[in-house]
Amino acid sequence: MSYFDSASSAPLHPVARQALQASLDEGWADPARLYREGRRAALLLESARAAAAEAVGCRADELVFTHSGTQAVHAGMSGALFARRRVGAHVVVSAVEHSSVLHAAGHAADAGGSLTEVPVGRGGAVSPGGYADALRADTALACLQSANHEVGTVQPVAEVAGACRERGVPLLVDAAQSLGWGPVDGPWSLLTASAHKWGGPAGVGLLAVRKGVRFAPQGPADERESGRVPGFVNIPAVVAAAASLRAVREEAAEEARRLGALVDLIRARVPELVPDVEVVGDPVARLPHLVTFSCLYVDGETLLHALDRAGFSVSSGSSCTSDTLTPSHVLRAMGVLSEGNVRVSLPRGTERADVERFLAVLPGAVAAVRAQLDAPASAPVRAAAPEPAAPERAPGPLPEQEEPMVVDALGRRCPIPVIELAKVFGRVPVGGTVTVLSDDAAARLDIPAWCEMRGQRYVGERPADRGVAYTVRRLS
């Protein structure tokens, strides 16, 4: 059994377990009370705060514990936004933030604010200049993750923090995916994280607010955690979170080297072993333990089940694995293939043998899904171009063609529209076009991605009576 989804939640680190068990007897009392059990609980809490602050790189009185990373994000954003309401109510986020950030930003926008989502390149990163251009005179808050949770791409946080500081805009950094690997550089204003991502227990998040950053906690008053986080603090969990953060940091350099080599192996071998695969995310500026790839003609959910049966737990941003049947917003923002998407995030201690076994199992699992879907035979692997070919200008009316070919894939879910396209493509004359009618959200990503992988020209899309018409021109 190999659990390869530590970016969702990491198994409990042995130090976290030990600290949790040790503090169950000392940490259950109310730390605000005057008696010995309360004083003991307060000591544990403050010593955990000091340890966590050291790892974050802030002062202890700048850091509070929340009950989840999501709560840290929500509390951090609402407190920072309200404190700057006289400046404005404009929020800047990257298009690939965690849903907790996007939902809080959407919530603020719905309440009368406005929102700019800074686009990312095909590798998943914002450009510092592009981000800085989004800052306005009425920008109350900017948010940028330290590294992306789905594709592992590291964001240029230090540069963006510098640009925000120049403009006097506080930057909140969601460091959920990276804090176990190291502190976040640059003059950030607020920082959030989540303990169960680094092997700490569930139920603990961190919110750091630098001194001098305007902050006004929202919601009903509560005296705990400097008035910033309502509710009784789970001290044993907080102690376990701080102890395990320190422990994973001590192992970080060595583990980054070791897991980084295993991820390099996956990045290199998967495209050799599996035809028609796109490895996504920045190949260099990335988290050491995370790699994501998408497989053409593959149903992500079926592949996940096949891998699960083979003993591998991974996740996917494919539309079929989401409740809303849309591809992940990260893959959409990057404009990359979304079908057959697999995210591998290696927990600490993963052995090379586990990864080799995964590489041995994957090709057969993908082939079986493709066979089940009656997918076309795969084309030989070709090197991906660094950037996709630009779509033709103004798709407008379809170009003349004796019999303009139309594939009706309405009502069919990913990856069927692309499979149907591939099946008829041999009958399209070179220079001619084929149009796929689809009402599946993944087609918007996957048809252009297919063109890119096959060296054909994606012409563009236009609304159809039902769904959307995607047109492709055959070049060869």
Added chain:
Amino acid sequence: MSYFDSASSAPLHPVARQALQASLDEGWADPARLYREGRRAALLLESARAAAAEAVGCRADELVFTHSGTQAVHAGMSGALFARRRVGAHVVVSAVEHSSVLHAAGHAADAGGSLTEVPVGRGGAVSPGGYADALRADTALACLQSANHEVGTVQPVAEVAGACRERGVPLLVDAAQSLGWGPVDGPWSLLTASAHKWGGPAGVGLLAVRKGVRFAPQGPADERESGRVPGFVNIPAVVAAAASLRAVREEAAEEARRLGALVDLIRARVPELVPDVEVVGDPVARLPHLVTFSCLYVDGETLLHALDRAGFSVSSGSSCTSDTLTPSHVLRAMGVLSEGNVRVSLPRGTERADVERFLAVLPGAVAAVRAQLDAPASAPVRAAAPEPAAPERAPGPLPEQEEPMVVDALGRRCPIPVIELAKVFGRVPVGGTVTVLSDDAAARLDIPAWCEMRGQRYVGERPADRGVAYTVRRLS
């Protein structure tokens, strides 16, 4: 060492510890994931939900887990209020609710709503009729605790729930103090609780919303816990909470009998052993494990420290133990003596010997504090009248007296103003008055309470140049 403050937080129940440790290996994964670790986590979560719902007396799909009792209250109140915003924005609460309820109600009132605090009698309970009278056509939500956290008085929840149902107003019951003892009767609409109050771990609250009750979660969207509670669920803690709730329920009848007898002992013996004590809270309709009393001429904080040194951990609602230097709002609403206040709440397993040791230590501790404060000698114990004598009408100008006596206690904190009053009282002619000038919030409670205990007449209060002038007439 005897910890007598389980109403703040109970030590971890052995079943909670066992369940927590057992589920650390199974419950760390994301229960929304498709792979085996996720499915296992989801099974644990749903089985904990079923167990907790059974104990609450609701359906499993009516119950969600929060990260604290406070979060359950905040989420329950905001969701119920928003859903009924077309009816109005009036909230009814009792005057003795937990601060989480009062703060959330105040927050709603600040945002444009209105608030009625239903007064309580000297025993700490609302009257069902008085509560029903507070319901209005625009009442969006009513809140009533099942039992009071400071004095243990049980509220008439079933009757109030019936009155609310008749008026079509949802009732939220804060069951934090009582859920371990049994389910809440009556047609309540929402119910909240907190696991660390019954010996479960910190970091777990419950929110039950009956089917058919209008509810609209507030704040940024999040798909977890039916969209009602943002953030990753702490499954090991949730499992431990549900298991320990079941365990304490199994022991509840026996433990209520046992601890109830120990509380009866304290209620009977403390007034015999310690002069000038007022035992507060309803003597019959009360939680089995909790008793509160106040000691005249005693500084609550000093007494707590003395008891702590003697090995007893208790809490206090006296002004000197609060950050705001005001007596607890519960004692104020009840109109009872607040100085030298001590709350004893016995955790499960407390032995008779522990209580006897407490009763042996208490008189000396109180006497030492009184000696240190140079308090007057105590009067013989007299039976408290069931209700305080009504103040004289319209205090207005002070009655004529050769030399109207005035005690300046400005700048002096509780219990000094009452001690100063007692010291000069022997020099007041029978029929004459003495006026105490005080800017201490506790004087408003404690001077009338002193009159009651001494059989003298409390005339009333009026604003003074500085502070408030409290006037007392000597009757004997």
